[in-house]
Amino acid sequence: MSKLYVVGIGPGGLNHMTFEARQAIEDADVIVGYQAYLDFIQPLLAGKLLYSSGMMREVERCSQALAVAASGKTVALVSSGDAGIYGMAGLALELADEPDAPSGVEVVVVPGVSAVQAAASVLGAPLMHDFAVISLSDLLTPLEKIRQRLRAAAEADFVVALYNPRSKGRTTQIEEAAAILIAARGPQVPVGIVRNACRDGEERIITTLGEMLNHPIDMFSIVIIGNASTRLCKDGRIVTPRGYATRGESQNPNRRKRSAGMDTAAPGADPHAVMFCGTGSDVGKSVLTAGFCRILKRHGLSVAPFKSQNMALNSAVTPEGGEIGRAQGVQAEACGIPPHTDMNPILLKPNSDTGSQVIVQGKVVRNMGVKEYNAFKPEAFLKVKESFQRLRERYSFIVMEGAGSIAEINLREHDIANLKVAAMAGAPAILVADIDRGGVFAQIVGTLELLTPEEKALVKGVIINKFRGDASLLASGIEYVENRTGVPVLGVLPWFKGLALPEEDSVALQKKPAVPKEPQSGERLRVGVVRLPRISNYTDFAVLEAEPDVDLYYIHSPWLVETMDLVIIPGTKSTIADLVSIREQGIADALSRFQGAVVGICGGYQMLGVTVNDPDRVETSLESAQGLGLLDVVTTMLKEKQTHQAQGELLPAGEGVAPGCSPAIAGYEIHMGESVLGSGASPFARICSRSGSDTDLEEGAVSADGRVFGTYLHGIFDNHGFRTAFLNRLRRRKGIPEQAEAALAPDPFDELAAHMEKHLDLERIFQICGISPLRVHPPQTFPPGRGSHAASPAQENDREPNLLPPEGRDGGSETTVA
Numbered sequence: 101m102s103k104l105y106v107v108g109i110g111p112g113g114l115n116h117m118t119f120e121a122r123q124a125i126e127d128a129d130v131i132v133g134y135q136a137y138l139d140f141i142q143p144l145l146a147g148k149l150l151y152s153s154g155m156m157r158e159v160e161r162c163s164q165a166l167a168v169a170a171s172g173k174t175v176a177l178v179s180s181g182d183a184g185i186y187g188m189a190g191l192a193l194e195l196a197d198e199p200d201a202p203s204g205v206e207v208v209v210v211p212g213v214s215a216v217q218a219a220a221s222v223l224g225a226p227l228m229h230d231f232a233v234i235s236l237s238d239l240l241t242p243l244e245k246i247r248q249r250l251r252a253a254a255e256a257d258f259v260v261a262l263y264n265p266r267s268k269g270r271t272t273q274i275e276e277a278a279a280i281l282i283a284a285r286g287p288q289v290p291v292g293i294v295r296n297a298c299r300d301g302e303e304r305i306i307t308t309l310g311e312m313l314n315h316p317i318d319m320f321s322i323v324i325i326g327n328a329s330t331r332l333c334k335d336g337r338i339v340t341p342r343g344y345a346t347r348g349e350s351q352n353p354n355r356r357k358r359s360a361g362m363d364t365a366a367p368g369a370d371p372h373a374v375m376f377c378g379t380g381s382d383v384g385k386s387v388l389t390a391g392f393c394r395i396l397k398r399h400g401l402s403v404a405p406f407k408s409q410n411m412a413l414n415s416a417v418t419p420e421g422g423e424i425g426r427a428q429g430v431q432a433e434a435c436g437i438p439p440h441t442d443m444n445p446i447l448l449k450p451n452s453d454t455g456s457q458v459i460v461q462g463k464v465v466r467n468m469g470v471k472e473y474n475a476f477k478p479e480a481f482l483k484v485k486e487s488f489q490r491l492r493e494r495y496s497f498i499v500m501e502g503a504g505s506i507a508e509i510n511l512r513e514h515d516i517a518n519l520k521v522a523a524m525a526g527a528p529a530i531l532v533a534d535i536d537r538g539g540v541f542a543q544i545v546g547t548l549e550l551l552t553p554e555e556k557a558l559v560k561g562v563i564i565n566k567f568r569g570d571a572s573l574l575a576s577g578i579e580y581v582e583n584r585t586g587v588p589v590l591g592v593l594p595w596f597k598g599l600a601l602p603e604e605d606s607v608a609l610q611k612k613p614a615v616p617k618e619p620q621s622g623e624r625l626r627v628g629v630v631r632l633p634r635i636s637n638y639t640d641f642a643v644l645e646a647e648p649d650v651d652l653y654y655i656h657s658p659w660l661v662e663t664m665d666l667v668i669i670p671g672t673k674s675t676i677a678d679l680v681s682i683r684e685q686g687i688a689d690a691l692s693r694f695q696g697a698v699v700g701i702c703g704g705y706q707m708l709g710v711t712v713n714d715p716d717r718v719e720t721s722l723e724s725a726q727g728l729g730l731l732d733v734v735t736t737m738l739k740e741k742q743t744h745q746a747q748g749e750l751l752p753a754g755e756g757v758a759p760g761c762s763p764a765i766a767g768y769e770i771h772m773g774e775s776v777l778g779s780g781a782s783p784f785a786r787i788c789s790r791s792g793s794d795t796d797l798e799e800g801a802v803s804a805d806g807r808v809f810g811t812y813l814h815g816i817f818d819n820h821g822f823r824t825a826f827l828n829r830l831r832r833r834k835g836i837p838e839q840a841e842a843a844l845a846p847d848p849f850d851e852l853a854a855h856m857e858k859h860l861d862l863e864r865i866f867q868i869c870g871i872s873p874l875r876v877h878p879p880q881t882f883p884p885g886r887g888s889h890a891a892s893p894a895q896e897n898d899r900e901p902n903l904l905p906p907e908g909r910d911g912g913s914e915t916t917v918a
Contacts, residue, residue, distance in 0.1 A: 101206050104169040105176045106192050108183035108212020112140040112299035116213050124176050124210045132165040133178030140299070141178070162191045170202030182214035186235060186263055215297060216261045219322035222304050223292035224337030226324045230258055231340075236273040237264035243273070250277050251553060254284035259330065259340055262323040271478070272513065274317055276554065279523040281325055282309055283557030287526025290326040290338050293317060306336055310526040314485055372492060373406075373527035374869045377502030377518055377559075379543040383534035384565040384593075386427040387852065389501040390434040394853040395862070396497055397436055401871075404495040405431030408484040409446040409503055409517040411456065414639045417768040421791035422462020423447060423743045426639055427501070434849040442487035446480050446516070448473075451634060451673040461487060464741050474514045481516045488525055497871070500527055506559075507550040519555045528560040528868050530590065536566035541577045548585045560868045561590040563860065568595045590868075591860035623836050625827065628655040628664035630687060630704070632678040637671040637770070640701055643817050647827065649839065658690035665830055666697045669704030671814065675737075675773070676714060676725045679707050688728055697830060698730055698808045702771050705800065705810030709733030709775065718772060730808045731801045732780030735773045744769045744790040746799075746813060750822075753782035753802035757809050761825035767813030775812075777801050784811050 105124040110116035125131065125144045135152040138145065151168070153161055165177040179187035189209045196207050220227045232253040238246060253260050260281065265274045281289075287310025295303040295318070305315050309325055317323060330340040376392070378385045389405055396403040405428050416429030422441035432439040441462030448456040455469045458476070460483055468476060491498055503517035506529070515521075522529045533543045544562055551559070562581070564574065571592040578589045629641055631654040638654075645652045653660070661667055672678040682688050691698065700708040709727040714720065714737040727735075749763040765785060777783060777798075784800025800811035817823045820841055828838040856862075 101204050102169045102172050103174050103206050103208055104165055104192065104196075105174070105208050105210055106179065106183045106187070106189045107176050107210045108179050108181055108187060108189075108214070109137065109141055110213035111181065111215060111218040111297050112137075114141065114143065116218070116298055117141070118210070118212060121210050121212055124208070125178075127174055128176035129173040130165075130168050130175045131178060132161055132168070132175060134161070134180075137178050137180050140180070158188065158191055159195070162188060162195050165192070166195060166202050166205055169205045179212070180215070181218070182212045183209055184211065185214045185216070185233070213298075215263070215322055216324075218297035219261070219292070219294035219324060222294045222297050222302065223306070223324060224333060224339050226259055226290075226292060226326060226330060226338040226340050227261070228340045228342045229327070229329065231261060232256075232258040233261045233263065234277075235263040236266070236277060237270070238273070246273065247276065247280070247552075250280045251284075254281050257285070257327045259327045260325045262325070264319060265321055265323050266317045267319050274323070275313060275520070278309065278312055279520070279558075280554040282523050282526060283554050285309070285328060287311075289328075290330050290332055292324045292338050293321055294324075295321045297322060306332070306338065310524070313524065314489075372496070372870075373498040373500055373525045374865075375500035375502055375518075375522040375525070375527045375529045376532055377506045377522070377529050378504065379507070379531065379533045379547045380505045380537075383532045385501050385532050386431070388532055388563065388565070388593075388856070389427075389499050390431045390849060391852040391856045392865075393431050393434040393499045394849040395856060396499070396871075397434070398850070398853055401497050402495045403435050403497045403499060404437060404440075404491050405435060405443050405501065406488060406491055406498050407444050407501040407503070407517075408488070408521045409448065409480070410444050411448040411450065411503065413449070413635060414637045415447060415449065415770060417743045417745050417770060418462060419745055419792060420462075421743050421745070423459050423464075423741075423770060424462065426637070431499070431501075440491075442490050445483045445487035449636065449673055457673065462743070477514050477516050484516055484521065485524060488521075492525075497869075498525070498527075500525065502529070505547065506531070506555070507547040509550055519551070519558050522558050523554075527558075529558045530865070530868070531559050531562045531587070533562060533564050534566050535564050535592075536568070536595070540564055541581055544581050545584055548587060556585075556587075559587055561588050561865065563590050564592045566595055567592050588864070590865055593856065593859050623649065625650045625665045625830055625834065625836070626663060627652045627666045627668065628660060629653070629668045629670055630682060631656040632670060632672045632703075633681050634673040634678050635670055636673050637702070637814050640670065640814050640817060641668065643823060644827075647823075647839070649831075649836065650827070656685065656687070658686035661687065661690035661694050664694075664696060665834060666699065667691065667694060669698070669700045669707055671701050671770070672703035672707075674719050675703040675706045675735075676712055676720045676722055678703065679712065679725050679727065680722075682707075691728055691730065696807075700731075700808075700810035701816070702769075702812055702814060705731075705733075705812060706735040706771075706773055706775060708808060708810045709735050709801075710778070711735070712773070713737065731803055731810055732778035733775050733801050733810070734778070735775040737773045739772075741772045742769050742812075745792075746787050747789040748785045748787040748799065750785050751783050751798070753806070754784040754800070754809070756806045757784070757802060757829070758822045758825035759829060761819075761821040765813070765816065765819045765822055767811075767815035767818070769812050770814060771812050775801070775810075780804055784809055785813070 105128060107121050107124045109121055125141065130149045131145055132151045138150065138152055151164055165175050169175040177188050177192060181187060183189040192207055195201055196205060216233055234249050234253065236246060262277060287308060289309045291307050291309050291312045293305040293315055307315055326338060326340060330338060333339055376385045376389045393403050393405055407425060407428055410425035412425040414426040415423050416426045416439060417423055418439045418441055424439060424441055424444035425447055428444040429439040432443060445461050447459040450456045451467060455467055458465045458468050458473060460480060506518045519529060531547065533540050548556055548559065574592060582588055627644055627650055629652065641652060644650050706712050707728055708731040710729055710732060711724060711727055712735045713724045715723060716739055718737040718739055745768050747766045750765060755763060781801040781803060783798035784802050787795055787797040787799045789795060800809065802809040824839060824841040831838050
């Protein structure tokens with residue numbers, strides 16, 4: 101009887117081959133194998149007849165080896181590693197067992213050093229206790245079956261070794277595996293990645309489960325993830341103790357120490373981050389994130405906000421001149437620190453129904469459609485990880501915000517904003533649901549039911565937001581939700597008035613009044629903001645809404661223009677396109693007839709001019725567009741966006757717009773154009789400082805009669821003295837009482853924090869976040885106005901000497917949410 105040896109040659113080096121494997125190769129007349137494996141043993145192949153083939157042709161190789169052996173020759177069929185572990189032995193035996201298989205062939209399986217053994221030896225001793233080996237390739241195993249095996253191994257606390265972790269065309273399985281294992285055992289478990297184990301080009305990486313995906317992993321890699329007992333030795337190698345020397349918890353003080361520490365490493369108890377995510381948009385994530393930031397600040401922690409990807413109409417400018425979502429700027433204020441681009445590394449500003457301007461770490465990349473952006477997301481996610489890591493190194497705790505709903509299953513594959521980011525950060529998630537829109541229990545249960553088990557494991561609690569009434573009426577519903585989902589409800593937040601934080605997106609804008617519902621009152625000012633199709637930074641006008649005698653409307657009908665005392669053209673993401681739009685709507689003609697005050701902010705300022713030129717087609721295919729002609733100004737679009745925080749002073753024409761106010765003003769710039777004044781307009785202000793650097797620039801324009809002015813300064817109405825003087829000028833014209841400049845209001849963040857502390861189970865939330873009461877100081881109170889300003893590093897150190905100091909809005913007008 102002829103023989104077919106199925107030989108495991110080990111990881112590739114001749115020094116790792118067994119004597120039996122060498123003998124089988126020597127005895128064979130014919131060697132069959134994948135060419136790359138034959139290359140490993142080239143010195144042993146002299147005088148042999150060779151049959152080689154490429155990847156994906158395993159059946160062909162096995163059949164050929166059996167046929168040659170049946171002809172009377174001794175054949176060695178070569179496998180890397182061990183022939184019986186993801187090797188050729190099983191296939192050879194299956195084919196030899198077929199009814200029509202060649203007869204007279206004895207199949208002999210020759211063991212070898214498997215890849216997992218080789219990788220383990222490079223790492224130390226990670227496989228000393230029970231372990232599971234799982235291939236992530238779905239070529240021969242359905243993906244759902246792979247997920248089931250990962251979940252079972254994770255739940256059983258096996259050390260897990262992953263074969264075929266990632267290929268060029270298969271990148272998501274390793275990410276899913278990481279999320280499943282993090283959900284079961286936390287992000288701090290040791291992980292070893294070995295590439296080309298025990299052969300030329302060997303590479304070893306020791307990391308953690310939470311950081312694993314930050315390192316290169318490919319088909320030549322074996323990834324070994326530790327269990328609850330796995331630890332690092334002093335020399336950096338990994339060991340999973342078997343318990344030979346000290347069996348039992350009571351006899352192993354080192355293990356007792358490890359077990360006690362696991363409370364802070366398990367998911368939901370990692371003391372460095374938490375994510376507030378939502379059942380939908382506008383449920384309150386932004387404001388609750390800001391509130392929790394202030395709660396932690398009041399307890400003495402150095403804290404920073406983080407939202408990986410924000411799609412926002414409203415943005416803010418950081419001190420260094422980067423652009424981020426306005427919500428993160430406000431949340432930074434709640435933390436008492438300056439905003440930074442790392443707090444919102446990816447900002448999307450929609451400029452069409454299917455595309456957005458993509459801003460990465462504060463700088464514009466380019467405009468992208470949906471498909472192009474999805475292809476860009478892996479690169480964007482690297483920036484997300486980079487920014488999060490920098491924040492984590494600077495601050496002791498990160499309060500993260502999700503985006504929209506976490507149950508958008510059609511977006512799961514490309515998620516870089518919600519639970520994938522929570523898993524990356526090793527952060528527990530708290531789900532926020534909005535009872536004001538109705539169906540809150542369906543929101544909660546439906547959201548959780550649509551999550552995968554790995555995603556659901558990250559959600560550690562639920563907050564019901566915007567409630568009005570007796571919270572005890574919700575008891576039966578809350579009990580049902582907790583029993584059905586296993587996720588606790590952490591509190592019911594009542595509707596909260598008296599808090600004015602800026603909104604973030606079009607969901608909130610849709611709730612703004614567009615048409616006056618009451619007859620015009622002679623005792624009130626009526627302000628109309630033109631609702632441009634591509635409106636941006638409409639938070640500029642939140643302070644006007646808060647004025648006691650101002651009614652503000654977002655208008656899109658020409659007949660409403662004449663009913664207003666003031667018309668404002670706001671910022672836009674596409675000046676020329678929106679200019680064309682308001683002409684088509686008839687609003688441009690209405691403004692030409694309007695005799696009241698007109699203000700243009702940023703893109704609105706550009707529209708007020710004579711012409712808007714776009715020679716490089718930055719915005720549209722049009723090279724030029726006629727402006728409204730209300731200001732003697734010509735604007736030219738430029739390729740580079742200007743983003744600055746700015747300070748300056750009003751020039752005489754600007755002082756005439758708001759007579760009697762202090763000339764000092766501040767705001768921020770976000771624009772892609774340059775405007776030049778003609779003889780019929782005067783400059784509005786002089787900019788003295790941009791992004792922290794001294795400058796001397798004339799800015800804005802005022803018409804000869806002072807009725808119309810435009811400026812690039814977003815936030816101009818946030819200057820209290822200017823706003824009061826400007827509105828009083830309109831009040832005098834209308835014959836209604838003037839208003840005094842508003843006194844300094846109580847810090848809204850402290851009010852929000854107190855509201856949340858009163859109605860939420862803060863002790864349980866701290867427990868979910870892994871924050872021990874011993875880690876935090878009692879809540880601090882701040883003098884009026886101080887809480888909204890950044891503390892110096894010295895002040896931070898005084899309050900929290902053991903934590904690193906920092907280096908370095910978006911919510912409804914009457915509610916705790918936006």
